[in-house]
Amino acid sequence: MNRRLTAATTPAAGRRHPRHGERISLRLWGVRGSLPTPGPATVRYGGDTICFELIVGGNRVVVDCGSGGRALGRALMAEGPLDFDILFTHSHLDHVCGLPFFKPAYHGGSHVRLWAGHLKDANAHREAIERLMSPPLFPVKPTALTGCRFRQFHAGETIVLPCGLAVDTIALNHPGGSTGYRFSHDGAVVCVITDHEHGVPEIDAAVTDFVRGADVMLYDAAYTDADYGHYRGWGHSTWEEGISLATRAGVRLPVMIHHDIYRTDEALDEIQAAAQRLMPGVVAGFDGMLIKI
Ligand SMILES: [Zn+2]
Numbered sequence: 001m002n003r004r005l006t007a008a009t010t011p012a013a014g015r016r017h018p019r020h021g022e023r024i025s026l027r028l029w030g031v032r033g034s035l036p037t038p039g040p041a042t043v044r045y046g047g048d049t050i051c052f053e054l055i056v057g058g059n060r061v062v063v064d065c066g067s068g069g070r071a072l073g074r075a076l077m078a079e080g081p082l083d084f085d086i087l088f089t090h091s092h093l094d095h096v097c098g099l100p101f102f103k104p105a106y107h108g109g110s111h112v113r114l115w116a117g118h119l120k121d122a123n124a125h126r127e128a129i130e131r132l133m134s135p136p137l138f139p140v141k142p143t144a145l146t147g148c149r150f151r152q153f154h155a156g157e158t159i160v161l162p163c164g165l166a167v168d169t170i171a172l173n174h175p176g177g178s179t180g181y182r183f184s185h186d187g188a189v190v191c192v193i194t195d196h197e198h199g200v201p202e203i204d205a206a207v208t209d210f211v212r213g214a215d216v217m218l219y220d221a222a223y224t225d226a227d228y229g230h231y232r233g234w235g236h237s238t239w240e241e242g243i244s245l246a247t248r249a250g251v252r253l254p255v256m257i258h259h260d261i262y263r264t265d266e267a268l269d270e271i272q273a274a275a276q277r278l279m280p281g282v283v284a285g286f287d288g289m290l291i292k293i
């Protein structure tokens, strides 16, 4: 089996579909947590909040639509008819704030399905977006999202997208809930574990099983062990816990994401260097990062 895996630094543009032989490609459009952080201190890793694009066996799936979704949406509009799914981890602002600026959502010819699994009621995700896009918070009404349809599931279920792709899900430890995702195709596996706090033994064990053997794991590394004490209970994890999880679960490439809003490029360089001393190859995710399996 081809186990090739490459992480490239190419800018976010160009070819949209994988070459023959690529099983999953993953592009990071936003890796910052909590709030967009533009400015000279975040130029290299980026300041946009969470948005990832996967091409899984030729099918596009997007995870979250934070402020990184703005650039993704513009890139997608160049492709013509759009039919894909956005799987939301949860409804916090840093994961949904790009949706009102996501051009395909307003395009009547689009078929964009918005999935969420962290809420109890079938309509709760739609209602959350309606509150976000309501006066006096936002001038455009949610009825303008003519390209979108809302879909609901319960975290822990395996969902089957209209393209036929089955995606495993898991409930994570986060205020209000969050959903982790596991994408598989032809032996390649990518997991997204964000907005998750370690430390609950039964959840930690379930997450370990969930990501076992993954080629790539995007992991909530908002904090470090040194500063975690100030943020216990806030619903996020540390890069050290990410490496520990990757080691015991046999994950090949942990990618640290959901960077803290005060983490500068230099600070992330230092964290990545420290992490690589424990696990060579681990990387801090950055806007535009492209990973192919
Ligand atoms: Zn977040």
Ligand SMILES: [Zn+2]
Residues within 6 Å of the ligand: 090, 092, 174, 195, 235
């Ligand atoms: Zn959150």
